[in-house]
Amino acid sequence: MKTIAIDAMGGEKAPEAVIKAVLRVKKELPHTQFVLFGDQTKIKSLLGNDISQIEIVNTTEVIKDDDEPVKAIRQKKDSSLVVAAQFVKQGKADALFSMGNTGAILASGIFIIGRIKGVARPGLMPTLPVKNSDDGFNMIDVGANAKSKPEYLLDWAKMASYYAEKVRGINNPRVGLLNNGAENDKGDDVHQKAYQLLLDSKLNFIGNIEGNELLDGKADVIATDGFTGNAVLKNIEGTSGVLIHLLKNSLLNNGLFVKLGALMIKKALKGLVSKFDVDKYGGAVLLGVNAPVVKTHGRSGERAVYFTLKQVDKILQEKIIDEFKAEFANKE
Template identity: 55%
Template sequence: MRIAVDAMGGDHAPQAIVEGVMLAKKDFPMIEFQLYGKESEIRKYVTDETNVKIIHTDEKIYSEDEPVKAIRKKKQASMVLAAQAVKEGRADAIFSAGNTGALLAAGLFIIGRIKGVDRPGLMSTLPVMTSDAGFDMLDLGANAENKPEHLVQYAILGSFYASHVRGIKNPRIGLLNNGTEETKGSELTKKTYELLKAESDLNFIGNVEARELLNGVADVVVTDGFTGNAVLKTIEGTALNLMAVLKDSILDAGLKGKLGALLLKDSLRGLKGKMDYAKYGGAVLFGLKAPVIKTHGATGPEAVAQTIRQIYTMLDSHMVEELVAQFEEKKKQEGAFSINEKLQKKVDK
């Protein structure tokens, strides 16, 4: 297995990225890591060169760069070179903590979509308060607008990920809506509901409300990119503010509060761990011909190592190859149906 790593992407690159790779190397000696970026900077943090290739480039994409322009103009940027390696078959997956929009553009324009997937979606595994299982949600912002057919494709993609990577048998698919009733929602959600209900291969459980997401109401939740991004940022903001308020309350409570916090230290650490979505790995740009994984810009070495574990599982399960086969078969069936429909119309005439 070969993973192309944008070593210069992220707030703490290349240190956090390379240190994370070094951590992961201990568990995955069978992986070849291709580190794209400034060689002199990368080498400072490489402690073991076994199965490590450094591909030097001075060019990088910054967080403030306009994504599509950056991909087209910065041909020697670390992210672009890593994506090109995947396209040309020199690497099996790409990982970056850099500019999200640029990585989406690199995935779409360089690596390319799976035939039959109209709009790849951004998916993350988010925490559940009642267990360590988590749930997968997409689209989280790759597309501002979606059609019902796109959401059905997200359900298929999410179901594949939940079963192949997270080991969930017959994952429950929920459609995010403003009520659980079948008649609730916009035209988009109503039409999507009808299409999902007709998909016999999916374990569609119906509409789910946002307030139930962290209770584990579904294993996979699908929605349009605008709504998904808003929900994701709401969950992130709530988690950060809750921990900040809890900390301030303890500090403001004087000696009693601090003693209480000391006694509850393990429980509080467990609460923080439950709310840490980084433990599930990075966000997947789903629907492309190879795994494209994005982690938070401020990610640390442990989160990088966890993301590499995630990529290993995706590659080891041959998930992308199976997805390609399924969507190709689906396209053939749709094409056959379309031909039969036309023939029937001629017969009727």
């Protein structure tokens, strides 16, 4: 039986959203144990009598969104996130999930759970939508590292490609490098050197991908430096949210005939909204640490947490961390 350590107190809708998701998902994952870390009184009141597959570990502190990440994990030793991460480090749990402070989650993964030997810098990787498929694409790194080296991008591409194959079921994933042009001599020294490393690797490298091509579905994995990746991720999330809001507003506030037209294309509109339904893709994974560390947005609700817990279980089933350890064992 696999065990997932869950920070039940992180996020805007915690612990309610977390508890509801656990109660829902455990029925589909009968061989998975869920350990909830947080205010025991609150958690028990939400669980009721349905406590099969569930363990509660009481903690007295919570890392808040405005806490400085590294300082917080060092000072708030009894926080739900830190105690959960310690459980993973000690082998009492196999994976960590939280929707709390992103920096603190990354720090917990890197400094408490620890990086895989041979991986210089772990990378944060979400799954994002594309226009002609429901599979989406993985982008790494999206903010775990402010500065990057070509070797980091190669490591991230290797791990993300393996993840795309084993967890998302994509055969021989296409790997692209986010750059400011399609030609192989585009970009700064980091990206030019990363291009050559990827070209010389055994990955299915298809070359540079420009920012306007990300959602076209040309690649299954996109490697990028953490600074650019974070900016692009927030731009995609913000733009998709604005477009859907404007579309709904236009259809509902421009008279009867527009509303009637909206009813006629209702099915097509649902398909469009579904493309940008990030909940179904699960959370962002910190690749390169000794156990799966997965986070969702702090504003996530029950549905997003439900899909993310299924994602974590799939990662554990495929034993991708063991594969990474074997891949990078002789690198250092």
